Amino acid sequence: MPLLARMIPAPLVVDVRRGALAELGAILADQRISTSGRVAIAVGSTYGPIVQSTFRDGLAGADWFTVDGGTINTAIKLVEQIRRERYDAVVGIGGGTVLDVTKFAAARLGLPMVAVATNLAHDGIASPISTLDNDAGRGSYGVPAPLAVLVDLDLIAAAPVRSVRSGIGEIVSNLSAIADWQAAHALRGEEIDGLAISLARTAAEAVMNHPGSVSGDAFLAVLAEGLILSGISMVVAGTSRPSSGACHEISHAIDLLHPSRRAFHGEQVGVGAAFAWFLRGDSSAFDATVHCLHRHGLPVRPSDLGFTLEEFEAVVGYAPQTRPGRFTVLEESALTPSRITAKVNAFDTRITAVLESR
Template sequence: MPLLARMLVAPVFIDIRPGAVAGLGALLAELRIARQGRIAVAVGPGQGDNILGELRIEGAEAFRVPDGRLDSAVTLGRQLRSSQFEAIAGIGGGKTIDVAKFAAHMAGIPMVAVTTSLGHDGIASPVSTLNHESGTGSYGVVMPVAVIVDLDRVRHAAPSLSTAGIGDAISDLSAVADWELAAVDIGEPVDGLAVAMARSAALSVLHQPGHARSDQFLKVLAESLILSGMAMGVAGSSRPASGGDHEIMHAINQLHPGTASHGELAGVGALFCTHLREDFEQAELISECLRRHGLPRTPSDLGLSHAEFAQAVAYAPRTRPGRYTILERLELSEREIGERVDAYHKAVMG
C-alpha cells in the first residue's frame, strides 16, 4: 500500500532558554553549518552589539543592520555573496532577523536566527517583511536552519517589543477565520495542517496563565511564534497568519508610520476584525488577553483618533491585493467604517 505524506520544512535546531545565546558558537560548529568558518554575524541597533561582544566565534565578521528596509537587506545580501560567506547569524529583534533572512536567501546560504525579542512571528517564518519607498512588502525567503531564543535577552528588550508578539500570535485566530471565510465565499483552498498549526499556536498564548515575562510564559510565546512561522511554511504563504488584521497593520504603518510595533498593531487589528465578524465571545477572550498583558486594544491606545483608524481600515484591502478577508466581504463605506469603529471602541471599553 502506498504511503502518502508530505515533507515539512522546519528549523534543524531550536533552543529556547535563559542564556541560550552563549551556545551559538558551539551550535555552528556541531551542526557544521559553516565548514570553513566563513561566518557573518548581523547585529541590530538594540542588544546586538552587546551580544556580539560576548561571543567568541573564530573567523566571524560582523555587519551592522541599521534598520528594517529592503535596501539594507539587499546591501547585506550583496556583501555576503561577494565575500563568499558560508552562513549568517542574525542577532536582534524582528527587523534584524527579517533583513538577515532576506540577505541569506539572496546569497544562497543558511541563516541562524538569534532573537532578542518576541515581537512577531517572523522568527522562523519563510517570509521577510521589509520597508521600502512605497510602504511595506513581504518577501518569500528560506526558513532559518536554526532558531535561538535567549529568554534573558527577551526580558531586557523594550516592553513594546519584548512580548508584543502576543498580539501577533493571537492574530492567527483572525487570520484563520478569514481564510475559512474565503473558502466559503470564493472557494479558496484551505490547508488544514497549516490551519491546525496556526490555531494551536494562537490558543496556547490566548489561554496561557502567568506573567508575560516569566520563563514559562515566554517559552510558550516563543514556541507559538515559531509554530506560526512554520504554518506559513506549510501553506506556502502568509495566509494562516495574516488576514484583515495584518491588512490593517500594514495600512497603519503606511499612513501613520511609527505608530506602534508589528505585534501591537496585529493584536488590535485582530480584535477589530473579530468584532466585524460578530464573534463576540472570541473577541472578549482576545480583548482580555491583550488587556492582561498591557497591549493596546483601541485606536486611542495606539495614539490614533477614530477617524485615523477608520481611514486605515478603509485603505487596508489595498495593502494585500487578491487577499479575501472580512474587510473585502463587508465592503463597508467610509461612513459605515466610522460607525463600526465607534461601536468597537464602546464594546472594548465596556
C-alpha cells in the same frame, strides 16, 4: 499499502532557553551548518557589542556586520558586504528588523540562515517572509525560512517589555486570520491547509490560555515557541494566510497612511484582530481577544494606538488595498464609508462595555 506524506522544510534546531546564545558555535558545528565557524554574523547596533563580547574567544572565523535600519537598501548593502568573502552561512542576531534584513540577504546570496532572536515582537523569527521598508512604503518578500532558530531568554528578559508584549498581539491575531482564511474557503473556494491552521491555532491558544505574563520564563518560552510555530505554519501553507488576515491589512494600512506614527506591529495587529472579530459578530472570540490584550497591557482600542476614531475609519477603509485579492472579513462585509463609521463607533463602545464588565 504505501504511506504517502509531504516533506515539510523545518528548522534543524529550535532552542528556547536561557543561555542558548552561548551554544551557537556548537550548533553550527554539530548540525554541519558551519564546521569551520566561517560565518557572517549580522547584529543590530543595540545588541551588537554585547553579542560580540559573548564570542570574544569563540567563532574566530566569523565576520561581524552591523545592520542599521530595516529597509530594502539596508538589506542590499548587507548582501554586497557579505559577497566580498566566502561564508558557510549567515547568522542574524537581533530583533525583527535585523532578522528580516538577514533573511533577505541570505536568500539573495543562496546561503543558509540561522536566526537568533533578542526579542519576541513578531513571528518573523522562523517565517519565510522578510518585511522591509521600500520606496512604496513597506513590502513583504518571500525568502527561505531559517535553518536553525535560537531564542535566548536571557536576552529576551533584557529587551524592552513593550516589544516582548507586542508578540502577544501578533500571535493572538492568528485566530482572526484563520477565521478569514476559512471564510475565503467557504465563500470563494480558496484552498486551505489544515496542518498550517492547526499549527497557527495551537500557537495562539497556548499563549491566550497561559496564566503567566512576560515577567516569567514559562510564559516567555510558550510565547517564543508559539511565534516559531506560527512562522512554520506559513512555511507549511506556502502563504502568510495562517497568520495574516484583516488584522494585518489594518496594520499595513497604518504603516502606509501614518508611517511616522507606527506602533509595534504586534500592537497594531492585536487591535486589528479585535476589530475583525467585532465585524464577524463573534462576541465570544471578541471578548477573549480584548481580555487577553488588556491583561497583558497591550492596546485594545484605536485611541490606545494614538488614533482618533475618524483616523481609524480611514485606516479601515484603506486596509483592503494593502493586500489586493486577499479575501477577509473587511472585503466580506462590503463596508461603505457610512457603515465603517457606524462599525468603528460601535466597536469602541463595545470595548468599553467588555472591560467594564470584568
